[in-house]
Structure formats: C-alpha cells, structure tokens
Amino acid sequence: MHHPRSSYLADSSMDHLEGSIPKTVIKRFASEPILRIGFMEGYEKVDFRVSGEFNVTDLDGDPIFNGVSSRLKWRSLIEGGHGATFIYSVLVTACREESEAIELVDKLRRLYPQVRMQRLGGQLVIAGSLVNDNTKYRILAGAFETEAEAKKLLAKFSDEYAPRIIREKVKEPRGKIEVYDAEYDYSVKIEDGMRIVPLSEETTITLYGVKVGSGFQWESMADRTYRGIIEIRVGNDARLSAISELPLDQYLRGVVPAEMPAGYPPEALKAQAVAARSAVLAKLGTKHLNDPYDFCANVHCQVYSGNVSEAESTNEAVEATRGEVITFEDRICDAVYSAVCGGHTEHKRNVWNPPDEPYLQGLYDAPEKDRPGFTLDLSKEKDLRRWIEEWPDVFCALNHDKLPTILAYSRKYFRWEVSYSRKELEDIIKKRTEEDIGVLYDIIPLQRGVSGRLMEIEILGSRKNIRVKKELNIRRALSPTYLRSAAFVIDIEMGEMGTPLAFHFRGAGWGHGVGMCQIGAAVMALDDYRYPQILGHYYTGTEVRNAYSTGTP
Numbered sequence: 125m126h127h128p129r130s131s132y133l134a135d136s137s138m139d140h141l142e143g144s145i146p147k148t149v150i151k152r153f154a155s156e157p158i159l160r161i162g163f164m165e166g167y168e169k170v171d172f173r174v175s176g177e178f179n180v181t182d183l184d185g186d187p188i189f190n191g192v193s194s195r196l197k198w199r200s201l202i203e204g205g206h207g208a209t210f211i212y213s214v215l216v217t218a219c220r221e222e223s224e225a226i227e228l229v230d231k232l233r234r235l236y237p238q239v240r241m242q243r244l245g246g247q248l249v250i251a252g253s254l255v256n257d258n259t260k261y262r263i264l265a266g267a268f269e270t271e272a273e274a275k276k277l278l279a280k281f282s283d284e285y286a287p288r289i290i291r292e293k294v295k296e297p298r299g300k301i302e303v304y305d306a307e308y309d310y311s312v313k314i315e316d317g318m319r320i321v322p323l324s325e326e327t328t329i330t331l332y333g334v335k336v337g338s339g340f341q342w343e344s345m346a347d348r349t350y351r352g353i354i355e356i357r358v359g360n361d362a363r364l365s366a367i368s369e370l371p372l373d374q375y376l377r378g379v380v381p382a383e384m385p386a387g388y389p390p391e392a393l394k395a396q397a398v399a400a401r402s403a404v405l406a407k408l409g410t411k412h413l414n415d416p417y418d419f420c421a422n423v424h425c426q427v428y429s430g431n432v433s434e435a436e437s438t439n440e441a442v443e444a445t446r447g448e449v450i451t452f453e454d455r456i457c458d459a460v461y462s463a464v465c466g467g468h469t470e471h472k473r474n475v476w477n478p479p480d481e482p483y484l485q486g487l488y489d490a491p492e493k494d495r496p497g498f499t500l501d502l503s504k505e506k507d508l509r510r511w512i513e514e515w516p517d518v519f520c521a522l523n524h525d526k527l528p529t530i531l532a533y534s535r536k537y538f539r540w541e542v543s544y545s546r547k548e549l550e551d552i553i554k555k556r557t558e559e560d561i562g563v564l565y566d567i568i569p570l571q572r573g574v575s576g577r578l579m580e581i582e583i584l585g586s587r588k589n590i591r592v593k594k595e596l597n598i599r600r601a602l603s604p605t606y607l608r609s610a611a612f613v614i615d616i617e618m619g620e621m622g623t624p625l626a627f628h629f630r631g632a633g634w635g636h637g638v639g640m641c642q643i644g645a646a647v648m649a650l651d652d653y654r655y656p657q658i659l660g661h662y663y664t665g666t667e668v669r670n671a672y673s674t675g676t677p
C-alpha cells in the first residue's frame with residue numbers, strides 16, 4: 125500500500141484546520157540562542173516597574189512609547205477578547221525516524237483509520253552552523269472538539285502504548301491590553317500584546333504579584349525581577365500572560381542555582397550548567413507547541429524565577445562553560461538529571477515514553493574498578509532487598525571522610541523508610557488514584573527496571589485490584605505527596621485475622637534516577653573529577669562540545 129508522503133502528516137479531512145499541518149521548525153540564531161520563557165498566565169492585570177530607560181512596542185516591534193525613563197509602577201489590564209480554540213487528539217507514541225513513523229501510521233490505521241503523524245522540532249542553526257537536529261515524530265489519533273470524545277479513544281491504544289490526550293491550537297486568542305503609565309493619567313490600548321524593551325543590559329524589569337509554584341501546595345505571590353525583554357500578551361485563556369525573552373546563558377544563571385545548591389563543589393556546578401544547557405537546546409521547539417514561548421517557568425520544564433536566585437558560584441559555572449553542551453553522534457543530548465540515584469541509575473525507557481536515548485542507560489554509580497564482579501540484578505526482589513539493606517560503596521552513598529555539611533545532609537535520601545497503617549494507606553490510595561479498593565490486602569511488584577525502580581504494581585483490595593504503571597504514578601499512588609523514589613521493597617505486618625496491620629516501605633534514592641545523579645556528581649567533584657569526566661560517567665558515550673562557536677559543534 126503506497127500513499128503520498130503528505131497523507132501521513134495529516135488526514136485530508138483535517139486540511140481545513142489551520143495549524144493541523146506541521147511545518148519543519150528551523151531555529152536560527154546569529155550567536156547565543158535567545159529563549160522565550162512563559163512565567164505568568166491567567167492574570168487580569170500585570171503591574172511592572174523598569175529600573176532604567178526602556179521602549180514599549182507592539183508584538184511586531186512597532187513603537188508605542190520610546191525612551192521612557194519613569195521608574196514608577198506601570199499597569200496593564202486585559203480589555204476583553206476571546207480565547208484560543210483547540211482540537212483534542214490521542215498522542216499514541218513518538219519516534220525519531222520518519223520511516224518508523226510512517227510504518228507505525230500504516231499499522232495503527234488498521235486499528236483506527238484517523239491516525240496521522242506530526243513532525244516536531246527541527247534544525248538548530250547558530251552562527252550559520254547546524255548544531256542540532258531534534259526532529260521527531262508524534263503519532264496522533266483522531267481530532268475532536270472536546271477532550272471527552274478524545275478520551276473514549278484512549279483504550280484502543282493502551283495495551284501496547286502509553287497514550288495520552290493532547291490539544292492542538294487551531295485558532296489564536298485575540299484581545300486588547302490597556303496600558304497605564306506611572307501616574308495613571310495616560311493610557312493606550314494595544315492589540316494582542318506589548319513588549320517592554322530595556323535600552324541597556326543592566327536594566328531590569330520587576331513584575332508584581334507573580335504566582336509562585338503554580339499547581340502546588342506552596343503557591344504564593346512574589347515580586348520577580350528579570351533581565352531582558354518582557355512581553356505581556358493575551359494568553360490562550362483570553363487573560364494576560366507574560367514571557368521573559370533572554371539569552372540562554374542568562375537564563376541558565378537563574379536555572380542552575382534552582383536545580384543544584386550553589387554551595388556544591390565547582391566542578392559539579394559546571395557539570396550541572398552543561399547538562400542544563402544541553403537539555404534546553406535538545407528540547408527547543410518540541411515543547412509548549414500551543415504557546416508563544418519555548419518553555420514554562422515551572423517544574424514542567426525547568427523552575428525559573430528570574431534573577432532572584434543568582435549566586436556567584438553558579439554564575440561562574442555558567443560562564444566557565446559558556447556554549448558547552450554534551451553531544452551523542454552529533455545530536456545535543458537531553459541531559460536529564462535527578463537528586464540521588466540510590467546507587468544505580470535507570471534506563472530512560474523504563475521511566476518515560478519513547479523515543480529511548482542511547483546515552484540515558486542505567487549504570488552502577490561508581491568508578492569502573494569499584495563495580496561488583498558478580499551480577500547484580502536489581503530488577504529481582506532478592507537482589508534489590510539486599511542492596512537496600514546494604515550501604516554499597518557508590519558515589520551518592522556519601523562514604524566520604526571530608527563531607528561538607530550541605531552534602532552530608534543528603535544521606536537521608538540514599539536509603540529511606542516510610543510506614544503507614546493499613547487504614548492510612550487505604551485512604552491515601554483512594555485519594556491519589558480515585559479508586560476505592562476496599563480493604564488493602566497486598567501490593568505486588570510486577571516489573572522493575574535496572575535500578576530496582578518499579579514500573580508496574582498491582583494493588584489488591586477486597587473490592588477490586590488495580591494496576592499502577594510508571595514510576596511517578598507509583599510514587600504518587602502510595603504517598604500523600606510523592607515517595608522519594610520507586611526503588612523500594614514492601615514489608616507487610618500481618619494481623620491475627622490474616623489482614624495487614626501496616627505497610628513498611630524501604631527505598632533507595634530520590635527522584636526518577638535517569639541521567640546524572642546530582643549528589644553523585646558532587647562527590648565525584650570532591651574526588652577531583654573534572655566536569656567532562658562527571659558528564660562522561662553519567663551520559664555514556666557523549667562528548668563535550670561548544671555550540672556557540674562557529675564551525676562544527
């Protein structure tokens with residue numbers, strides 16, 4: 125069966141939908157890449173103050189106010205408008221190669237006729253050189269006006285894949301913003317959005333009442349100060365949103381101290397800076413496809429709070445590694461990391477959806493010479509139990525005689541314990557999974573990855589048994605917050621009637637365990653490893669290159 129290539133990209137029935145036909149994204153920068161970070165969404169008004177001279181322009185850059193030097197608070201208000209329009213589809217899976225995607229579309233169309241592929245990402249060109257190509261293909265099924273309709277289709281694909289609902293924007297939001305100058309005696313109405321452009325590099329912009337930790341318990345309000353350009357525009361929800369536009373390394377100055385304590389050893393901070401820079405460039409153009417920015421400022425992408433968290437040590441780490449990224453076969457690596465691996469890192473494919481990455485494979489977190497001579501299979505209960513009871517000689521075990529306090533503190537994440545009464549755990553499971561299993565009888569580990577992290581469990585109850593897949597869902601289902609990791613064993617204390625009284629969890633590590641172990645990196649730095657060696661240890665087969673210099677990366 126042969127179709128024209130374009131027939132795989134979108135259903136012909138969808139041709140009328142603006143935005144449904146993908147285009148190759150080519151990001152091109154003259155030198156250091158400029159990022160757009162979305163950090164405010166859903167506001168009725170946004171107040172701001174600029175520390176030096178600035179211009180205000182519309183979204184096309186046409187001037188509205190020129191050379192303003194008022195240092196008082198300005199205000200922007202939403203003046204009505206309408207939100208964006210979306211269609212909903214099932215995201216079945218993703219792959220790197222177009223040929224593989226075409227094969228999959230053919231295969232899945234036998235299951236359901238409305239399957240198409242969508243190209244994401246593209247080439248990244250800096251100073252005329254191709255430095256990365258992160259093109260990948262998503263396989264999508266259906267296209268519906270409501271999420272509920274798309275949900276009905278999920279089950280069709282859930283045996284073989286981990287499908288989820290995604291939305292695609294088919295119509296942009298519109299609206300007016302009214303901007304008041306500091307004295308509130310002059311205002312102007314602007315269509316769709318405005319840009320606040322500082323006229324010198326030292327000038328900062330403060331935004332008032334920024335919601336912090338959106339979607340989490342610790343939500344609060346704070347004033348935040350940013351370098352670079354701020355864009356205030358009508359968001360998809362027809363309210364105000366704000367975007368910070370700034371050079372990548374300036375962004376990293378805010379991100380690195382949020383991801384790793386500034387008191388960690390310098391070589392660990394450099395490894396963190398290179399990992400973060402690589403992860404940003406690797407993902408550029410593949411996230412927030414419905415938003416007018418590259419990344420959000422929340423945990424979803426990377427926590428970014430402007431310049432408030434900058435520290436001298438982390439700024440130095442960013443500068444010392446300016447432009448440096450890790451690559452694998454000419455592609456910039458999505459260099460993910462987590463706090464403490466627990467002694468063994470995990471394969472990417474055991475934690476997240478495809479495509480897999482050859483440089484994100486689980487490994488024993490110790491120098492080659494210290495790895496055990498015998499076969500250790502942490503996916504087996506017996507080996508994992510012994511491993512958790514022991515304190516193996518690995519980097520993140522913190523078996524070091526001259527440990528700074530900031531690191532010694534993290535020993536409690538290497539091995540941990542949590543206990544619940546049966547009743548407590550029944551309540552947690554009910555709340556977290558929204559399933560009433562009745563009396564909790566047992567929790568059965570069904571599949572573990574190479575680090576011992578659970579990939580699937582079955583919870584046995586008097587009313588029903590439920591299965592929970594994926595490490596984050598498992599950590600969520602068995603805790604009012606999240607269990608520190610999914611690498612744990614379960615011990616049940618039985619009552620006289622054969623009903624459990626309590627459940628004890630004993631585990632290793634903190635976080636997903638894929639890629640760099642941050643505590644391990646800090647200990648390597650104490651042991652005089654340089655940052656390229658640290659990165660080489662955690663990201664197998666990669667090398668450090670400079671992406672901003674001309675010539676090949």
Ligand SMILES: [Zn+2]
Pocket residue numbers: 411412419420421422424425426
């Ligand atoms: Zn995000």
Ligand SMILES: [Zn+2]
Pocket residue numbers: 464465466467468489518519520521641643644
């Ligand atoms: Zn580790």
